[in-house]
Amino acid sequence: MHQMNDLRRIDLNLLVILDALLSEQHVTRAAERLHLSQPAVSHALGRLRDLLGDPLLVRAGATLVPTPRALELIAPLAEALAQVQSLLAPNTFDPATAKRTFRLAMSDYGAAIVLPGLIRTLRREAPGIDLQISHASREGMLDGVLNGDIDVAAGVFPELPNELRSTPLFDERYACLVDHQSLPADGTLDLPTYLARPHVLLEMRGSGTPEIERALTALRERRRVAISLPHWSVAPEFIAGTDLILTVASRGLRGIDEQSLIVVPPPFHIPSFTFVLVWHKRRGGDQALNWLNGRIEEGINPVIN
Template identity: 30%
Template structure:
């Protein structure tokens, strides 16, 4: 059998399948875009290799021999398997039953995951989602091994084996318990506050720019623009008091309500927390660097249909954050018409 297969051109089996289906050399040629003579020549070669007539010409068309009838369903099945193997794979989310794993911070969990789950519920009800913390120091390795399908965060100096796509951008604001009335912040009043800040990965391997490096993947660790804060205060001879550094955002509402603490957080997080907690948001008296939040994945999955669908639905789950960012920038630009103080406030609000 192996010897025969080595002698058969797969195109001959394609011709056989067409003739078997059409029972006509002419119609078979039209179906697979070959001339009538080319089909006849292909059948002659196949007959020679197999030692069987395969088809007998009759007034009612090409009638298959017993050998051809035995071969036909097996060849049809094999041909379909080959088409599936080399064809573009399809992914149907509405009936797909599988699991995706994403790595995110609690910031992303709060501002994006609820919308992502809502989209999954309506469009892919059989798909399960595993949400892991991105604070693990083995994140790059987990992506390399295929244990994490996508990671969402702020990345820099990405190794060539990874791919990324921007989702949204955000700057910093200050939040405090609603019982406090801080008014319009100045550099001086900011320097008098006890501030909480978030450092996701602690101090291990942390870089001066607030990023942590691991296996060719640089991830943001400090979830506020420390350089902008220190520069703004040092210019006025002031210094900030970061009273507490936390590994996550979830504890902030309770701490802010029960103490004199304030916190510097990403703007979308402040908006989300303020809707459910008794918190007030304040514009900072300086312009913080806009942080790009993106989704990252391994290059080997780039052309995978399921992966592309996952990246698309993640992008859709952050549309409200992009829209809010655009609206905030537009509002800031309109405020340039006013006085100098209003201009400065607009600059502070820009992403």
């Protein structure tokens, strides 16, 4: 009976405010996000503290820090609100009139492949749809999808938690970018040369290229990484006029200036991989998200270099 009384005291608005507070960890920012006054959000936080028997957010300098109880609530609260949103959503999704913001996570490599076609489609078919793009490690992107901060992630995810669903976009292979003057006349790159030369590694913490290192380990070989950086787009600029080698997904090397650079196959076998879209299973009934995922799939060029 006590539990039923507690349920009668909670309304959906309180849960929405709690979600914003846990996300922003700041009363004023949460109020701005919800288009409410700061006193109204502070009053709601007081009610939540009373209902849940926990301070939820405690002050640490200029910010509010979630308590252990609040941290436990983040994921189930996001899931509950997503389910309510799906329940109350109209039966049909009309892209021509929809007003919505989607939060996508991907690397700059993924952005170069996914976004051009997607954005042209949105401007033509769904001008009221806005996108917020973020970049994180593989683990960071999956965490964002799990906790509701991200609607869909695009990338390479060899292992997925049971709560997530995925669909393949394309299969990809690796290629090497080198200065053409650093190769013999026949333009081949052999394994001894590959191992003797310095390399550029594209890496964020938790999102490097373990496939390449595993392939070399299988040969009982290692390469020397002279430059490690997280920026895909600038990496090819390091190669011209140097002995550096960049080994990356082949689609990222489209449009390379072939006057000074050349794309060649790796001189050893590196398994291909699948680039996928990932979303939370609780979003399966979200027609708008399903529509967006379909437009992303349609916009991918099926031809691989």
